[in-house]
Every structure is written in structure tokens, then in C-alpha cells.
Amino acid sequence: MSKIAEAFNNKKAFIPFITCGDPDLETTKEIIKELEKNGADLIELGIPFSDPTAEGPVIMEANIRALKNKVTTDDVFNMVAEVRGEVSIPLVFMTYANVVYSYGSERFFEKCKETGICGIILPDVPFEEKAEFEDVAVEYDVEFVSMIAPTSEDRIDMISADAKGFIYIVSSLGVTGTRKELNGNIKSLVERVRKNTDVPCAVGFGISTPEQAGEMAGISDGAIVGSAIVRVIAEHGKDAPKHVGRFVKEMKEAYYVS
Secondary structure (H helix, E strand, O other): OOHHHHHHOOOOEEEEEEEOOOOOHHHHHHHHHHHHHOOOOOEEEEOOOOOOOOOOHHHHHHHHHHHHOOOOHHHHHHHHHHHHOOOOOOEEEEOOHHHHHHHOHHHHHHHHHHHOEEEEEOOOOOHHHOHHHHHHHHHOOOEEOEEEOHHHHHHHHHHHHOOOOOEEEEOOOOOOOOOOOOOOOHHHHHHHHHOOOOOOEEEEOOOOOHHHHHHHHHHOOEEEEOHHHHHHHHHHHHHHHHHHHHHHHHHHHHHHOO
């Protein structure tokens, strides 16, 4: 069983997202430890990038803060290598094609394997073009996570049948960010995905409250929360780890409220 599959084994997965280097890499390490301690099952780590096209203002500003700190991809790899000795939770990168290109695909995925990164999400890479990255990733035991959006209607069967790791279901159109209401068609989207694969699927984009997290976990195999957590980090800075831990604990507890 892959590390990603273990995150979903006989349970609903809670998947938080954070931007590495916001507010700094030492705080990022502490946040990762708090995430694991308070119920996260898998963590998405954002590598700072100057043009994160899928991100809303909250995560965009986190990228800007990290880049002002001159955080590089090498810095992120070094941070992951350090924290790996203290956590066992599966870690997945969420970044952009240009980050991997610039670093060199072979070198990038080799470093992923060395540091214990078990998956990658590239939201700007269409399904039809993923082989360019996936073919290299698989050589280093890194699973390429596919995304399915409400606009993927005529491609859902094809994408889900070929999926590895887990499937990231985008709850609504547009960029990341908290929303008061989520797409009411998520349940039917999940049901269609499940007709094509046993690979678990988790819902992300817009989940901001424990109630929404619980609802999405009930419909799918897990919930992904990014902007709401990044907002807590922005508010508390270097004191963020304990606040993030408390927030994540509330989110995860909502999974078990009927």
C-alpha cells in the first residue's frame, strides 16, 4: 500500500494545505508537527511561486510573504528533510509546472524520493499533458494526483480511471478561497468518479468551517482545507502553530459529528 493510500485506509482523511516559508521555514516545520498531532492524515505543502494561477488572494499573499523571505525550492526540500525525522505523516507537494521545469524534473523527483515526498499536485497541468511529469515521477515512487473539477464533465471517466494516489475533487469554479456555500453537485460528481476507480477522492477549494469539512468528508473520502488554515497563519505569524493545531482539531472532530 502506498503512503497516500495509507492516509485513507479505513478512515476519512483530513488534508490541510500550507505554504512553505510562510511566515518562515522554522515555523512551517512546527506547523507540520502540529498538523500531524491534531489529526491531519496527509499534508499538502505549497512550494512558493510567483504566479500561482489556481490560488485566491489568501494563498497568493502567503506565496508573496514566503518569496520575500527568499525561500527557494532547495530550502523547501531541506526543511522537509529536517522535519521528516519528526513526523511520519504522508507529505505531498502542491506546486506548478514551472517550479518543476526550472528545477529539472529528474532532479526534482529524485529529491522528492530522498526527502520522503510521496505525491505531487500540479493544478496547471491538464490531464492530457501529465505524462511529461508523471513518467518521471513514477520512477521515483512519487504519485501524480489528478484533479477533477465541475467543468470536467466529459472527461471525468477518463481522468478517474487513470488516477493514482487520490483524486482531488474541486468543489467549485474559480480559484482557492473560503466560501459560504459549496457546490451542491459534489455528491453526484463523487458517485460518478467511484464508478470508474477505487482510488479515494477528497474534496477541496472553499472549505472553511468544521461543518463544511464534515459534510464533504461524509460525501467523499476526505476534505482538503487550505485558505482557512493559511488565514490563521497570516493572522498569528510565528505564533501560528498552536492556533493552527486547535483549528485543525476542530475540523477533524467534525468528521465524527452525525
